[in-house]
Amino acid sequence: MRFDHITSKVGSVYEVKVSNYPIDSEWDNFVLKTPGGHYAQTALWAQAQAIRGWQTLRIVLKEQDNIIAGAQILTRTLPIVGSLGYLSWGPVCDVLDLYLSKLVVNEIQKVCKQSHIFYLVLKPPDNGEKIAHLLPGLGFHDATDLYGQTASVVIDLTQDIDCILAQLSKFKRQTIRRIERRGALIRREGTQQDIPGFYRLYALSSQRIGFTPYPEKFYQELWRVFEPRGYLKLFLSEYEGEPVSSLLTIPFKDSVTIYKLGWSGAYSNLYPNDTVYWEAIRWAKSNGYHYFDLGGVNAEAAQATLQNKPIPEWVLNSFHRFKLDYGGQIIFYPNTFDNINIPFLNWGYRSLYPWIKNRTIIKPLFRKYRRRTEKQ
Numbered sequence: 268m269r270f271d272h273i274t275s276k277v278g279s280v281y282e283v284k285v286s287n288y289p290i291d292s293e294w295d296n297f298v299l300k301t302p303g304g305h306y307a308q309t310a311l312w313a314q315a316q317a318i319r320g321w322q323t324l325r326i327v328l329k330e331q332d333n334i335i336a337g338a339q340i341l342t343r344t345l346p347i348v349g350s351l352g353y354l355s356w357g358p359v360c361d362v363l364d365l366y367l368s369k370l371v372v373n374e375i376q377k378v379c380k381q382s383h384i385f386y387l388v389l390k391p392p393d394n395g396e397k398i399a400h401l402l403p404g405l406g407f408h409d410a411t412d413l414y415g416q417t418a419s420v421v422i423d424l425t426q427d428i429d430c431i432l433a434q435l436s437k438f439k440r441q442t443i444r445r446i447e448r449r450g451a452l453i454r455r456e457g458t459q460q461d462i463p464g465f466y467r468l469y470a471l472s473s474q475r476i477g478f479t480p481y482p483e484k485f486y487q488e489l490w491r492v493f494e495p496r497g498y499l500k501l502f503l504s505e506y507e508g509e510p511v512s513s514l515l516t517i518p519f520k521d522s523v524t525i526y527k528l529g530w531s532g533a534y535s536n537l538y539p540n541d542t543v544y545w546e547a548i549r550w551a552k553s554n555g556y557h558y559f560d561l562g563g564v565n566a567e568a569a570q571a572t573l574q575n576k577p578i579p580e581w582v583l584n585s586f587h588r589f590k591l592d593y594g595g596q597i598i599f600y601p602n603t604f605d606n607i608n609i610p611f612l613n614w615g616y617r618s619l620y621p622w623i624k625n626r627t628i629i630k631p632l633f634r635k636y637r638r639r640t641e642k643q
Contacts, residue, residue, distance in 0.1 A: 343431035434594030457501030468529030
């Protein structure tokens, strides 16, 4: 059932509106102007995710007809038990206002119960440490063991390009200089007509690394809703007319974030992936962005890098190591939390999970699951 708005009151001040309508420019503008607001909280993102079978549930708090807080949950219906919910990089609000933060989390829980969302995963915004500290007292449980800690590498683009280059590892600096000197690969920005080529390269990467890619129509839809607003940028490298590597990035607010990389596996001696990475960094700087976010990196490897310790062996030949070699600042995001709304399931899960995860046979399965997730 589709509903535009279901409205209720919280006290005498706040109005709560619940919607599953896919288009909401007012909400998107609020996400855009609010510190910590992330592209994954926009209605535009929900439109693209609908291609993958996700439905949208948007909870908005208003004061005197102005949005002051809210959250967008992607949901998927399961037989009998209800729906799963995923709240990524939210809620969106003034995270320093603890009363407002508690209020919006309470409304999220209330709406989840009313909407039969029996299991909710909540990943706080990047500036949401205070929200993360509130969640255990509001019925949420730290799910880091299952979903892993999230880290990233962020380059400050306000620096001179030579300063940025100097922060790269020695090998990476040499690589970039070889790329600039040889000029063997043609670098260009992509258009919508290049999405099938990007997807072919991305699918080849998925086969080598071992994960299931999203369908191509998802990226076509993402281009349709994001690119006209400047929220999507594609970079490609070609050798003698053959596409070799392609990088899809999301410019949003003051940052450009790497989203997906596709590589044919050929011409590694020409460094096609470094070619598109460096081209994207240069483009982001020249277009006035403040930060370049290289996307998720393994938190254990990130911590080891900060402490000048050896990184895990399995990371050595992975894209986690590739990203860490780009220097920049290593940052850690707030932990992921979950909440189960069915009491007996919650009791069983909380009682058995600590025992299950510590079994010698089970531990490798959890590690394998987390690494498989990180590959994407």
